[in-house]
Amino acid sequence: MPKVVDHEQRRRDIAEAVFRVIGERGMEGVSLRDVATEAGVSMGSVQHYFGTKEEMLRFALGYMRERAGVRFSAELGKLKNPSNRDHLRAILRTLLPTNSQSRQEATVSIAFFSISNGNKEFRRVLADGYSQLLAACRQQLANADLNGELQSGIDVDAEAATLFFATQGLIGPVLIGSVSTTRAMAVLDHQLDRIFVPV
Amino acid sequence: MPKVVDHEQRRRDIAEAVFRVIGERGMEGVSLRDVATEAGVSMGSVQHYFGTKEEMLRFALGYMRERAGVRFSAELGKLKNPSNRDHLRAILRTLLPTNSQSRQEATVSIAFFSISNGNKEFRRVLADGYSQLLAACRQQLANADLNGELQSGIDVDAEAATLFFATQGLIGPVLIGSVSTTRAMAVLDHQLDRIFVPV
Numbered sequence: 524m525p526k527v528v529d530h531e532q533r534r535r536d537i538a539e540a541v542f543r544v545i546g547e548r549g550m551e552g553v554s555l556r557d558v559a560t561e562a563g564v565s566m567g568s569v570q571h572y573f574g575t576k577e578e579m580l581r582f583a584l585g586y587m588r589e590r591a592g593v594r595f596s597a598e599l600g601k602l603k604n605p606s607n608r609d610h611l612r613a614i615l616r617t618l619l620p621t622n623s624q625s626r627q628e629a630t631v632s633i634a635f636f637s638i639s640n641g642n643k644e645f646r647r648v649l650a651d652g653y654s655q656l657l658a659a660c661r662q663q664l665a666n667a668d669l670n671g672e673l674q675s676g677i678d679v680d681a682e683a684a685t686l687f688f689a690t691q692g693l694i695g696p697v698l699i700g701s702v703s704t705t706r707a708m709a710v711l712d713h714q715l716d717r718i719f720v721p722v
Numbered sequence: 723m724p725k726v727v728d729h730e731q732r733r734r735d736i737a738e739a740v741f742r743v744i745g746e747r748g749m750e751g752v753s754l755r756d757v758a759t760e761a762g763v764s765m766g767s768v769q770h771y772f773g774t775k776e777e778m779l780r781f782a783l784g785y786m787r788e789r790a791g792v793r794f795s796a797e798l799g800k801l802k803n804p805s806n807r808d809h810l811r812a813i814l815r816t817l818l819p820t821n822s823q824s825r826q827e828a829t830v831s832i833a834f835f836s837i838s839n840g841n842k843e844f845r846r847v848l849a850d851g852y853s854q855l856l857a858a859c860r861q862q863l864a865n866a867d868l869n870g871e872l873q874s875g876i877d878v879d880a881e882a883a884t885l886f887f888a889t890q891g892l893i894g895p896v897l898i899g900s901v902s903t904t905r906a907m908a909v910l911d912h913q914l915d916r917i918f919v920p921v
Binding site: 637641649650653684688692693694696699701710 | 829853886887909
């Protein structure tokens with residue numbers, strides 16, 4: 524079904540144009556017209572794929588999560604025989620806006636957050652994203668615990684939450700340059716050093 | 723100089739209208755016209771106080787920080803003979819969007835964040851806010867350390883950063899209801915229990 528694939532690719536191209544517009548002018552700049560211009564297609568073409576701006580944004584948000592998922596898999600796939608700690612650290616590091624793609628995702632995510640007040644569906648997708656990533660961090664800590672890699676008395680739930688939310692809280696400061704990636708990772712490494720038994 | 727006071731109050735009233743518009747329709751809804759309608763004043767009156775939308779937003783961001791500062795002082799002022807730990811915990815709790823005022827400040831702050839990509843001045847004010855609050859957390863931990871209230875081997879800088887950024891990372895999830903305030907405070911209390919010597 525090549526036609527279907529094409530359709531999906533077109534929608535993704537438009538979503539990418541949405542991301543670029545958000546990056547340049549914020550969510551304010553996002554109109555069907557401006558996105559069409561950015562995507563280099565006609566206004567009618569955008570309207571063919573998405574009836575409304577809301578529909579276009581909903582697709583873009585879902586696609587952003589998908590794209591971030593692919594990026595995570597690629598980053599984690601680069602690790603050679605990772606320990607649970609390596610794996611967990613890589614998840615946290617990949618959450619930080621350290622390159623153009625992750626910076627774009629962080630910017631787009633904050634932009635969606637800023638309009639999620641009045642949109643239950645956006646809130647649901649954003650909350651889903653949090654849960655999934657927190658669960659991934661928790662899983663690595665739980666695996667490490669089973670493997671005897673954690674210091675005694677470590678509360679897996681509480682520590683996974685602290686690591687994950689501290690990373691979330693570092694995204695904004697790293698994005699605007701008020702905290703360097705090195706400093707952000709040092710904060711997280713300090714906690715990992717405390718939680719894990721030295722190798 | 724009652725005239726000057728009035729001017730300042732008018733500007734604040736308009737800034738409050740900016741906050742309400744952001745809360746209802748996001749940063750997208752903010753035009754001089756819509757803000758004038760929300761503030762119940764004429765468009766000319768808004769233009770008298772702020773020549774441009776940019777100027778209005780710059781004032782609103784500064785005023786938001788001022789207002790948050792007043793809220794912090796009020797919250798911290800309620801504590802009776804607070805220990806350093808009580809004081810630190812109150813700062814972290816006050817950062818969370820737990821009532822209408824703090825929810826509004828979190829929403830407005832995220833909205834400014836979402837347009838700060840292209841605005842150095844907004845980034846500077848946001849970065850300043852982070853530094854100031856992180857320094858306040860650090861100061862409480864340093865006081866506690868001098869007072870022998872911390873467990874041995876606690877790194878004040880690293881732990882202040884973890885507590886502060888974890889709280890920052892919890893603001894979004896608490897705002898959209900994916901994490902409850904109780905759960906958020908439990909995550910932070912777990913760390914405070916670890917860092918402080920039991921009383």
